[in-house]
Amino acid sequence: MNKIKANRLKDSAFRYVGIFCTLFGIVILLIFIGNILFQGLSRIDWDFLTNLPSRRASKAGILTAWTGTAWILGLTALIGIPIGVSAGIYLQEYGKKNRLASIVELNIANLAGVPSIIYGLLGLEIFARVMQLGGSLLAGALTLSLLILPIIIVATREALKAVPRSLREASFGMGATKWQTIWYQVLPAAAGGILTGIILALSRAVGETAPLIVIGALAYVPFVASSPMDEFTVLPIQIFNWVSRPQEEFLVNGAAAIIILLLITFVMNGIAVYLRNRWQKKVSW
Amino acid sequence: MKLIEAKNVNVFYGDNHVLKDISLTIKENTVTAFIGPSGCGKSTFLRSLNRMNDYIESFRKKGKIFIDGKEIYEKKVRVEELRRKVGMVFQKPNPFPKTIFENVAYGLRIHGVTDKYEINEIVEKSLKQSALWGEVKDKLGKPALSLSGGQQQRLCIARTLAVKPTIILMDEPASALDPISTAKIEELIQELKEKYTIVIVTHNMQQAARVSDRTAFFYMGDLIEYDKTSELFTNPKNKQTENYITGRFG
Numbered sequence: 001m002n003k004i005k006a007n008r009l010k011d012s013a014f015r016y017v018g019i020f021c022t023l024f025g026i027v028i029l030l031i032f033i034g035n036i037l038f039q040g041l042s043r044i045d046w047d048f049l050t051n052l053p054s055r056r057a058s059k060a061g062i063l064t065a066w067t068g069t070a071w072i073l074g075l076t077a078l079i080g081i082p083i084g085v086s087a088g089i090y091l092q093e094y095g096k097k098n099r100l101a102s103i104v105e106l107n108i109a110n111l112a113g114v115p116s117i118i119y120g121l122l123g124l125e126i127f128a129r130v131m132q133l134g135g136s137l138l139a140g141a142l143t144l145s146l147l148i149l150p151i152i153i154v155a156t157r158e159a160l161k162a163v164p165r166s167l168r169e170a171s172f173g174m175g176a177t178k179w180q181t182i183w184y185q186v187l188p189a190a191a192g193g194i195l196t197g198i199i200l201a202l203s204r205a206v207g208e209t210a211p212l213i214v215i216g217a218l219a220y221v222p223f224v225a226s227s228p229m230d231e232f233t234v235l236p237i238q239i240f241n242w243v244s245r246p247q248e249e250f251l252v253n254g255a256a257a258i259i260i261l262l263l264i265t266f267v268m269n270g271i272a273v274y275l276r277n278r279w280q281k282k283v284s285w
Numbered sequence: 286m287k288l289i290e291a292k293n294v295n296v297f298y299g300d301n302h303v304l305k306d307i308s309l310t311i312k313e314n315t316v317t318a319f320i321g322p323s324g325c326g327k328s329t330f331l332r333s334l335n336r337m338n339d340y341i342e343s344f345r346k347k348g349k350i351f352i353d354g355k356e357i358y359e360k361k362v363r364v365e366e367l368r369r370k371v372g373m374v375f376q377k378p379n380p381f382p383k384t385i386f387e388n389v390a391y392g393l394r395i396h397g398v399t400d401k402y403e404i405n406e407i408v409e410k411s412l413k414q415s416a417l418w419g420e421v422k423d424k425l426g427k428p429a430l431s432l433s434g435g436q437q438q439r440l441c442i443a444r445t446l447a448v449k450p451t452i453i454l455m456d457e458p459a460s461a462l463d464p465i466s467t468a469k470i471e472e473l474i475q476e477l478k479e480k481y482t483i484v485i486v487t488h489n490m491q492q493a494a495r496v497s498d499r500t501a502f503f504y505m506g507d508l509i510e511y512d513k514t515s516e517l518f519t520n521p522k523n524k525q526t527e528n529y530i531t532g533r534f535g
Contacts, residue, residue, distance in 0.1 A: 169379065
């Protein structure tokens with residue numbers, strides 16, 4: 001009978017360990033965010049967003065950095081989404097389930113875990129040198145597209161897999177072709193999952209620094225890019241550049257830029273969560 | 286007229302021999318019931334009639350199935366056209382997660398009907414035929430999934446009727462429904478018989494006796510007995526059939 005007491009003790013012990021583990025992550029994150037806000041919030045104003053970089057910390061802005069990030073985001077989406085979603089559809093719906101398919105599948109899962117700097121080296125060789133795109137926005141976007149392709153492919157496949165068989169059978173039973181079934185029934189039903197995956201992949205691309213540095217993105221770009229062939233910088237590189245300087249004022253600038261970057265990723269993740277919840281509610285089988 | 290004719294049909298899933306040498310013919314404008322215990326092959330045979338088994342990778346078939354005198358597994362047969370002619374209603378109501386109207390219109394759209402007026406007309410006619418029009422005519426724009434299970438199943442029937450099939454396959458269409466909805470579906474089957482040939486798989490022997498003209502009893506992949514429903518249920522020729530319909534096994 002004493003066993004019960006011991007068991008209950010273990011029970012509540014695990015409870016407190018669990019609470020501690022949960023709070024640990026959250027508290028650290030809050031301290032970090034609080035610290036950044038405290039340092040940088042007062043630096044953010046309209047001028048900070050619209051000024052070009054400068055050697056004088058008080059006049060320096062992030063115009064080139066955030067427009068560069070926007071360019072990269074747009075181009076990466078334009079390149080990565082159609083290829084990733086199409087590949088996902090092919091692998092899930094058309095590809096035969098043989099050994100080659102399982103090797104491809106395994107490799108895609110592996111690619112999702114390859115360190116991003118490796119993608120940077122690949123991009124440097126293929127896009128920057130062989131294709132002679134140099135350190136342009138296009139080269140950066142192509143590199144990041146490669147980086148997020150596995151994430152989009154896996155998300156697309158998972159979303160398609162979750163569409164019940166009965167829906168496909170209903171469509172086939174009406175005499176629909178495979179493509180009609182996928183286009184009119186399966187894709188709309190899977191859209192929530194696919195979109196969520198896409199947004200999470202893009203929000204990862206926004207934060208990437210290493211591959212862009214490798215292909216030759218610049219830290220100091222005194223103009224706003226006007227075409228995909230222009231040289232560029234992005235927010236994370238600008239942040240890295242500022243926080244690695246000795247002057248206190250640049251650290252404040254860095255903190256302010258971090259707030260903007262965090263804002264972008266939080267908003268994107270928020271949209272992803274919102275879409276996922278909305279779709280779960282709308283489609284229930 | 287013989288509308289469906291199966292000759293020595295054998296079906297395998299991998300090494301599993303699930304249908305053994307099935308031969309039967311089904312006449313136009315009749316209701317034929319397939320009965321038998323779970324796993325006896327009745328659903329597999331039903332699904333062979335509109336090639337819904339094609340998506341199962343281990344599926345193999347020997348023998349021939351003729352519909353309207355044409356072998357449906359021949360290479361030149363367009364499976365989409367076959368399925369338009371041989372419609373299917375599934376066990377669990379599976380409307381598309383779209384509006385009621387779009388569910389019925391879907392078949393028309395995929396087969397290339399674009400005239401709005403024509404689509405409206407056929408949607409209305411199909412819903413009337415499936416005895417659902419009165420219940421949904423004021424909410425055609427509502428999601429199909431907001432309907433009750435029985436209504437959803439009648440919507441699935443309407444959806445099938447819209448593309449003007451000649452044969453309707455029903456795979457236990459009422460097994461997920463309450464008794465009142467079931468009665469409605471059975472009533473509907475009787476009405477549809479006038480224009481369509483219906484093949485229904487059912488676990489419910491009373492249902493088979495109520496709705497069908499002829500009944501086929503399957504057991505372990507064999508077609509044990511196939512006769513007029515009245516004959517099969519009152520005077521079964523085979524011992525196994527008798528045991529099954531009197532509830533001694535299955």
